[in-house]
Amino acid sequence: MSTPYAKLPAWADYGLIPLINLSVAFIVAGFVVMLVGENPLRAAVILVEGAFGKGTGIAFTLFYATTFIFTGLSVAVAAHCGLFNIGTEGQAYIAGLGIAIVCLSFDSVLPWWVNFPLAIVAAAAVGALWALIPAYLQARRGSHIVITTIMFNFIAASLMVYLLVGPLKPAASQAPQTRNFLAGAELPKLNWILELFGAKIRSAPLNITFLLALVMAFLVWLLIWRTRLGYEMRTYGHSPKAARYAGISETRIIITAMMISGALAGMMALNPVMGDQHNVAIDFVSGAGFVGIAVALMGRLHPVGIVLAAILFGMLYQGGAELAFEMPAISRDMIVIIQGLVILFAGALEHMFRPYIQALFASFSPRSVGMEAVKGKGA
Amino acid sequence: MDTLNAIVQVLDSTIRLSVPLLLACLAGLYSERSGIFDIGLEGKMLVGAFAGAAAASVFHSAFIGLGMAILISVAFAMVHGFASITHRGNQIVSGVAINFIAAGSTIILGQAWFQQGGRTPALQPGERFESITADVISNFLATYSFSTASVADLLVSIRGLILYLPALLFDALARIPGFGPIFAELVLGHSVLVYFAFAMVPFTWWVLFRTRFGLRLRAVGENPAAVDTAGISVTWLRYRALICTGILTGVAGAYLSMVQNGGFVKDMTAGKGYIALAALIFAKWKPVNAMFACLLFGFLDAASIRLQGSPLPVIGKVPAQFMQALPYVLTVILLAGFIGKAIPPRAGGVPYVKER
Structure with a gap:
């Protein structure tokens, strides 16, 4: 069986095609804006201005981006190993439990710079453990990881609701959340960095987890492209058969990849919980895990791409909030549509425009797309 | 008499709650049996619910509503087909995309058209399906x-x-x-869509196991290359399977917004598409099993509503969240192979590349 698609030069593969897919997603989103009776161009201007026009906007954009870097990396690590971790949402949600245990126990006795590493370890461990069972079932029992991780999202949600309306809720309170953390569990803000550049920031939750996210992006790059483990993961992702033939243990590689993915998902919880709300509340993840799918696909599973895609989605979230003020017909749910369209065009339909671009390239220079080789095979 | 009454009431709400699951589950059965994974059941139900309630309230007709629900839901199924059959994209990614587009667009369009915070206007008598009491x-x-x-x-x-x-x-x-x-309470007193849903169980069984279309549909989910060799179009077969899926998710959505509720509320599917998916696995991709799985999951839901806060004999008080999580836990246990083994259609999730 021949592969369905011939080769393109790398810059077209990693630059041109994603760009075209992304543009189509935004054009379709523009049609939805028109359907609602607003001007899509004006909407785009408000969105970009809301996200980058003022210092506060930039800080909020980066705050949201932090969350999406973690979830995007989480999805990408699993994807390199050929696994679709749709359970990022649940792994992040349940990691809130680990953070809550650390913060509620130590926030009055330890300073933030001790609590932060403890919370990182707790969040990563809980997230990884939540990914462990689906990983084990995939590796040893052949249960489809997509289905089990979806199931685990719902199980995590039920468990967290149970804990947050019961054991974790202070007796005197009505709201389904933990008590507010004390100063020992509040992460320092990073707004001063932006203020160095002369931006004025009123109050924005951008915090030190942003730096952690960037470090993690670097470590993921190191893992995937510079370590033996990463090489094994990519091998397994490309061809499980080849990996087995090369003596790579299937169980070990699936479980390791999923636990790393779960750990990254878990760390996402640090940003909203310790950096912003200072408590663990019901549904604090609010879909960020699913945004991670869009971010990972758009970033072509590469950490640099993921950071850029996360900033784009951070911009959509922050700009979308501004947009809702200016255009009452458009609420923040517009972002959900854009997210869906990005997943559709950059993910499921990523090959839609490829034949046309190939034909275009072939008409200019047949050699660049390897036409001769294909012809030789009798295509 | 009191206990009997309570039992009848729980069974009655079991039927009501399992209908949308059953319709969505059978919908998933058609597409998964043809080798197309469909995570997008949830989204298709949601757009069906929205289109149904919106059209019914604008045109003052329950049947126009139902037709619109089916039409839009099928359109979404065709997007899934376009991505995953024609362009051989990842079926799971495409399903996820459809769920997002559905969740966002129903709220945005609902707010823009009706200005009621994402709801559609409350349906009047005649605009929704009445119960046959x-x-x-x-x-x-x-x-x-x-x-x-x-x-x-x-x-x-x-x-x-x-x-x-x-x-x-x-x-x-x-x-x-x-x-x-008891008969009047359990069997009568439902809307026509409820009877339709249960009639679809034997009908689906008949289509899948007693017609040529069904045989080919199952074959294409197991070994598309063999079907292709026999000169039958894999693409067209899978598209037809997805049309069936779209019709049934459309009816499921219409049931939610036009029978169970008198109008559309945002995110009203609330994970039912995923429970239906779980039920489909639980049923091992068989129609009659699907009915029992959906009734079981519907019963768990009904029981958790009924039992809220009141203790059970022997076990004591069971948290409602535990009952809500039970369908998912059961499915995971089944998937793990501890209660029989769930073996999906062999070609599921793999785009078909024609030999050339």
Whole structure:
């Protein structure tokens, strides 16, 4: 069986095609804006201005981006190993439990710079453990990881609701959340960095987890492209058969990849919980895990791409909030549509425009797309 | 008598709650049996619910609503087909995309068109499907007369004639002392979509296991290359399977917004598409099993609503969240192979590349 698609030069593969897919997603989103009776161009201007026009906007954009870097990396690590971790949402949600245990126990006795590493370890461990069972079932029992991780999202949600309306809720309170953390569990803000550049920031939750996210992006790059483990993961992702033939243990590689993915998902919880709300509340993840799918696909599973895609989605979230003020017909749910369209065009339909671009390239220079080789095979 | 009453009530709400699951589950059965994974059941149900309620309230007709629900839901199924069959994209990614587009667009369009915070206007009588209660039946029997005054009258009369005998039977059954009230509560008193859903179980079984289309549909989910070799279009077969899926998710959505609820509320599917997916696995991709799985999951839901806060004998108080999580836990245990083994269609999730 021949592969369905011939080769393109790398810059077209990693630059041109994603760009075209992304543009189509935004054009379709523009049609939805028109359907609602607003001007899509004006909407785009408000969105970009809301996200980058003022210092506060930039800080909020980066705050949201932090969350999406973690979830995007989480999805990408699993994807390199050929696994679709749709359970990022649940792994992040349940990691809130680990953070809550650390913060509620130590926030009055330890300073933030001790609590932060403890919370990182707790969040990563809980997230990884939540990914462990689906990983084990995939590796040893052949249960489809997509289905089990979806199931685990719902199980995590039920468990967290149970804990947050019961054991974790202070007796005197009505709201389904933990008590507010004390100063020992509040992460320092990073707004001063932006203020160095002369931006004025009123109050924005951008915090030190942003730096952690960037470090993690670097470590993921190191893992995937510079370590033996990463090489094994990519091998397994490309061809499980080849990996087995090369003596790579299937169980070990699936479980390791999923636990790393779960750990990254878990760390996402640090940003909203310790950096912003200072408590663990019901549904604090609010879909960020699913945004991670869009971010990972758009970033072509590469950490640099993921950071850029996360900033784009951070911009959509922050700009979308501004947009809702200016255009009452458009609420923040517009972002959900854009997210869906990005997943559709950059993910499921990523090959839609490829034949046309190939034909275009072939008409200019047949050699660049390897036409001769294909012809030789009798295509 | 009190316990009996309680049991009948729980069983009654079991039926009501399992109908959307059953429709979505059978919908998933068609597509997964043809080798197309469909995570997008949730989204298709949601757009169906929205389109149904919106059209019904604008055109003042329940049937136009139902038609619109089916139409839009099928359109979304075709997007899934376009991405995953024609362009051989990742089926799971495409399903996820559809769920997002559905969740966002129903809220945005609902708010823009009706300005009620993402809701559609409350449906009036006549705009939603009414329940067929014992009273409705006895009323029908009392007032029925054959009329040939006009063509429309004649059509109504002929329809009535067809319904007359079953109506007589049900009326008689509902009048039996003791058994009658239970029968009236459980079997009668539902909307026509409920009966449609349960009728779809034997129908789906018949289509899948007794027709040529069904045989080919199952074959294409197991070994598309063999079907292709036999000269049958894999693409067209899978598209037809997805049309079936779209129709059924459309009806499921219409049931949610036009029967269970008098209008659309944002995110009203609330994970039912995923429970249906779980039920499909639980049923090992078989129609009759699917009905039992959906009834089981519906029962868990009904019981958790009924038991809220009240203790059970022997076990004690069970948190509602535990009951809500139970369908998912059961599915995971099943998937793990501890209760039999769930073996999906072999070609599921793999785009078909024609030999060349």
